[in-house]
Amino acid sequence: MKPARAHPLWFAFVLHRVSGLALALFLPVHFWVLSYALTQPEKLNRFLNFADQPFVKLAEFGLVFFLAVHIFGGLRLMAMEWLPWSAPQKTLAAGAVSIAFLISGTFFLQVV
Template sequence: MRDRRHPAYWGFVLHRVSGIGLALFLPLHFWALGHAIQGEAALEGFLRFTDNWAFKAGEWGLVTLLALHLAGGLRVLALEFLGWRARQKDLVALSAGFALGAGLMFLLHAG
């Protein structure tokens, strides 16, 4: 069994957890799209409902999950096409830094 303290293991875990989080978000996304299909008034009511701090925090979480999943997927592609390298810790740190940076950029520009 692999060492669970290794950064590559945590990169694997973050990629899987972010994928599950994004999959759980999809029904909410389809629910929101359903309001748009029902008409302008339904969508406007939904948008007013979502204009609070909890949904803003959720949007930040969603952007961060997307960035984590993208960075983890790029790390997996690098493993597939480039093979194992001794600098896997650097790739994991770079992936996590990219994801957190994307989330912070969204948070700074959300308004």
């Protein structure tokens, strides 16, 4: 019998937790920067100029990837709780990461 950490769905579990943590850390910063639009537009303009740098675009790709992973991971968890699972369905659940990568990669290619 395989150890739990060698199971493909364990990776999905970890990725869902990491993506949730990344989004939880990002949201306060996002709202803080958005507040500049109302209070200090010149700071917002400086930040937007900074956001045009390639490494920021790469970070945006990561953020959209984590968002897509978290959404599909949440759907996977709801399906695990409410539906009976077969082996092919488990493979499809692991494939949700590929779909998340496709969505975030499409976003990345549009902003570069």
